[in-house]
Amino acid sequence: MSDYLYNSISVLGEIEHEKYEELKAYFAGAPMWLIDSFQIIKMEKDYTFIRENEPVKYIYLIIEGIVRAADYRIYGIVYDFMRVNTLEAMGGMELVLDLPAYTATIETVTPCIAIKIPKHSYEKWLNTDINALKREAKTVGRYLLETDRKSRAYLFLQGADRLALYLVDTYKKNEKNGMFFVNYSRAELSEMTGLCVRTVNRAVKKFHENGWITKEGNKFSINKEQYMKMNEMVSALIER
DSSP: OHHHHHHHOGGGGGSOHHHHHHHHHHTTTOOHHHHHTOEEEEEOTTOEEEOTTSBOOEEEEEEESOEEEEEOOSTTOOEEEEEEOSOOEETHHHHHTTOSBOSSOEEESSOEEEEEEEHHHHHHHHHHOHHHHHHHHHHHHHHHHHHHHHHHHHHHOOHHHHHHHHHHHHHHHHOBTTEEEEOOOHHHHHHHHTOOHHHHHHHHHHHHHHTSSEEETTEEEEEHHHHHHHHHHHHHHHHO
């Protein structure tokens, strides 16, 4: 099946080997009719490919690049509540929960390559392959648990503490060899946390003075020791 998958998707030679291995594992045992239904699409940065409340017609798997789900409705503030650079099915949660429409607007943060799958094909696969259904259900469950935890924590954390929680969670997902390079702009950090840019700037300055981050121009990085210190502070706040 891996050879059939590789021969069916011409762009696989363009993506990282690690992502290709994830893709093989994701579709291990998938029927040929599912793979034959794949469409490969390339999307530019800042392109909206899913809109909240529109009927679910396709499932998207991002195989290269980063996408985000953002809420624009609350007090005119853009709240970037999800960023994804892993192999997850955009629209899969709606299928598992029997929801007829997309629950979020999703747009690209970077140029992206995605596999676009008709809803009926992906749904048929989940209904006929218990392992595929279990994996999708676990992904949905983890997402809902994490979202609930973060929402409850955000109710009590303000300013620098809220940004610290975001950085701790993001470090755990993205660190490589103990390092995480934060290449987001202050405006992006503002959208990810629901804080204003001025508050983000003050928080970054405070973290630098505390030795929790290493500034590199307008960007900064976090090493394992710095993460441990920040995580200890955040954990104490949440427990209290």
